[in-house]
Amino acid sequence: MLDDTDMTHLRRCVALASEALDHGDEPFGSVLVGADGEVLAEDRNRIAGGDATRHPEFALARWAAEHLPPAARATATVYTSGEHCPMCAAAHAWVGLGRIVYASSSAQLTAWLNEWGIAPPPVRPLPIQEIAPSIEVDGPAPGLDDEVKALQRRCHA
Numbered sequence: 062m063l064d065d066t067d068m069t070h071l072r073r074c075v076a077l078a079s080e081a082l083d084h085g086d087e088p089f090g091s092v093l094v095g096a097d098g099e100v101l102a103e104d105r106n107r108i109a110g111g112d113a114t115r116h117p118e119f120a121l122a123r124w125a126a127e128h129l130p131p132a133a134r135a136t137a138t139v140y141t142s143g144e145h146c147p148m149c150a151a152a153h154a155w156v157g158l159g160r161i162v163y164a165s166s167s168a169q170l171t172a173w174l175n176e177w178g179i180a181p182p183p184v185r186p187l188p189i190q191e192i193a194p195s196i197e198v199d200g201p202a203p204g205l206d207d208e209v210k211a212l213q214r215r216c217h218a
């Protein structure tokens with residue numbers, strides 16, 4: 062279940078995704094929130110420079126590994142505009158982060174790309190729990206998923 066706090070953080074993720082698109086990157090944004098509700102870090106997609114692994118969820122996993130003790134990682138939440146890809150889901154689980162909340166799912170992204178005739182990505186967009194079965198996952202967020210779809214549409218237009 063998503064509450065008002067979740068929606069606030071997800072809206073920030075969508076704003077970061079929009080900012081990424083404005084910079085020529087792909088529209089994905091993520092926020093790392095501690096157990097006390099403090100925003101610890103945020104990032105957006107940065108692949109335009111040629112490194113296709115520059116996903117925000119991956120960056121936040123590395124940030125957490127560098128800055129947070131294991132107990133703080135386990136109780137932190139990662140909010141993200143689009144469900145983690147397998148690379149990022151693995152990184153999230155390897156560093157021992159906690160709950161994930163996404164505005165739109167990988168299944169939705171796959172359906173949208175299909176609808177628009179866009180070739181699928183080189184890595185299969187599996188559900189997070191196929192990669193990291195013990196992670197608590199919530200999403201999508203009705204209403205915000207449509208905003209993500211509009212950003213993806215602009216990205217692939």
Ligand SMILES: [Zn+2]
Binds near residue numbers: 148
């Ligand atoms: Zn990723």
